[in-house]
Amino acid sequence: MADINVSAKIAAPGVAERPAGSAASAAGGPEPIWDIIELLFFAYRDFVGDPDEVLSKLGFGRAHHRVLHFVNRNPGMKVADLLDILNITKQSLGRVLKQLVDQGYVLQKEGAQDRRQRLLYATPKGEALSLKLAHLQTQRITRAFGELGPAAHEAARRFLTAMIDTDNREGVLRLIARADRMAKPEPK
Amino acid sequence: MADINVSAKIAAPGVAERPAGSAASAAGGPEPIWDIIELLFFAYRDFVGDPDEVLSKLGFGRAHHRVLHFVNRNPGMKVADLLDILNITKQSLGRVLKQLVDQGYVLQKEGAQDRRQRLLYATPKGEALSLKLAHLQTQRITRAFGELGPAAHEAARRFLTAMIDTDNREGVLRLIARADRMAKPEPK
DNA sequence: ACATTTATGTCAGCCATATTGACATATTTT
DNA sequence: AAAATATGTCAATATGGCTGACATAAATGT
Numbered sequence: 510m511a512d513i514n515v516s517a518k519i520a521a522p523g524v525a526e527r528p529a530g531s532a533a534s535a536a537g538g539p540e541p542i543w544d545i546i547e548l549l550f551f552a553y554r555d556f557v558g559d560p561d562e563v564l565s566k567l568g569f570g571r572a573h574h575r576v577l578h579f580v581n582r583n584p585g586m587k588v589a590d591l592l593d594i595l596n597i598t599k600q601s602l603g604r605v606l607k608q609l610v611d612q613g614y615v616l617q618k619e620g621a622q623d624r625r626q627r628l629l630y631a632t633p634k635g636e637a638l639s640l641k642l643a644h645l646q647t648q649r650i651t652r653a654f655g656e657l658g659p660a661a662h663e664a665a666r667r668f669l670t671a672m673i674d675t676d677n678r679e680g681v682l683r684l685i686a687r688a689d690r691m692a693k694p695e696p697k
Numbered sequence: 698m699a700d701i702n703v704s705a706k707i708a709a710p711g712v713a714e715r716p717a718g719s720a721a722s723a724a725g726g727p728e729p730i731w732d733i734i735e736l737l738f739f740a741y742r743d744f745v746g747d748p749d750e751v752l753s754k755l756g757f758g759r760a761h762h763r764v765l766h767f768v769n770r771n772p773g774m775k776v777a778d779l780l781d782i783l784n785i786t787k788q789s790l791g792r793v794l795k796q797l798v799d800q801g802y803v804l805q806k807e808g809a810q811d812r813r814q815r816l817l818y819a820t821p822k823g824e825a826l827s828l829k830l831a832h833l834q835t836q837r838i839t840r841a842f843g844e845l846g847p848a849a850h851e852a853a854r855r856f857l858t859a860m861i862d863t864d865n866r867e868g869v870l871r872l873i874a875r876a877d878r879m880a881k882p883e884p885k
Numbered sequence: 886a887c888a889t890t891t892a893t894g895t896c897a898g899c900c901a902t903a904t905t906g907a908c909a910t911a912t913t914t915t
Numbered sequence: 916a917a918a919a920t921a922t923g924t925c926a927a928t929a930t931g932g933c934t935g936a937c938a939t940a941a942a943t944g945t
């Protein structure tokens with residue numbers, strides 16, 4: 510991880526400083542909430558950084574992580590569901606998914622009612638990797654909550670939920686709730 | 698934005714549900730904190746989605762946004778500082794930075810003390826774009842805080858800060874704090 | 886029964902953003 | 916004078932997005 514040591518000489522004598530009433534507040538409306546904007550950037554960067562290290566050793570990237578994660582959490586999901594969640598094209602998904610299938614992390618099974626569908630399941634190998642990555646992220650979250658006290662989990666959940674597009678929010682919450690109830694995959 | 702409408706048939710009748718003490722807690726250590734892991738994914742996706750739309754119309758991408766953001770927030774920063782923050786190589790930065798310079802969003806000035814340095818500044822045009830993008834993100838944050846009550850800002854700040862790598866955290870907080878001082882310089 | 890729509894896959898090519906390695910130039914430091 | 920530093924650049928490569936076009940099988944509607 511990069512160390513953020515911007516040299517103190519940035520605000521060196523002679524270097525232009527902004528005039529008193531900054532351009533933002535004077536001209537362009539409400540003051541940006543800089544701290545949250547930047548903290549989100551850094552927090553997310555570190556949050557995905559842990560899994561990225563593990564994945565790169567396997568020749569995988571963040572795209573594989575996302576696919577494997579949602580497949581593992583929602584056994585039997587359709588390809589189309591995954592496309593909606595990830596918000597990418599089927600061509601993009603196809604490449605990544607094929608690698609996961611070929612290497613035995615994900616398997617596809619013909620739908621029982623609708624035989625056009627290729628329902629997706631994580632194999633034991635895939636589940637193990639998914640859980641390993643989730644565990645890394647959970648360690649970070651647990652450490653953060655440990656620093657913050659018992660109300661932190663609920664507060665974080667509420668904040669993050671409120672940051673989601675309002676028209677998507679219900680769907681996301683349903684997705685999470687159902688995945689929590691979801692069975693272990695039984696591709697029979 | 699994609700609508701998350703995973704077909705309800707995933708949890709089809711007859712599909713087993715996870716027994717109370719789930720497989721993960723039985724087998725593989727502590728239970729992953731799925732809700733925060735997934736909410737972070739969706740919240741961040743929407744958070745960067747707003748600027749992405751504006752940027753794509755200008756032929757820019759997320760990389761340009763990051764560069765412009767930090768340059769605007771830290772006028773006079775060195776190229777090396779930017780590389781540390783963004784955690785990319787100078788070759789990757791070079792291409793993006795060149796476009797921003799060529800199109801008049803960023804300018805480079807020779808360092809006064811060290812003439813090897815190319816100190817980076819946002820032009821008025823660059824500042825305007827940066828603020829426009831920050832405004833979009835601020836609208837989302839403001840809406841979220843509005844739903845959550847007055848303590849939400851402090852809670853979010855504490856949560857996001859705690860999620861950052863411990864050895865990076867101080868540097869990040871210093872960076873944010875100094876940028877805030879640059880925006881509203883105290884009468885010296 | 887036939888036509889249409891749906892779910893998925895695939896081929897081919899393009900673009901954006903990242904990488905590594907090697908090398909160049911100017912400037913500061915030793 | 917030599918070494919280290921700050922930056923830039925060339926060349927090649929990889930990943931993960933994209934669009935467009937087309938193929939197949941199965942479900943659905945008339």
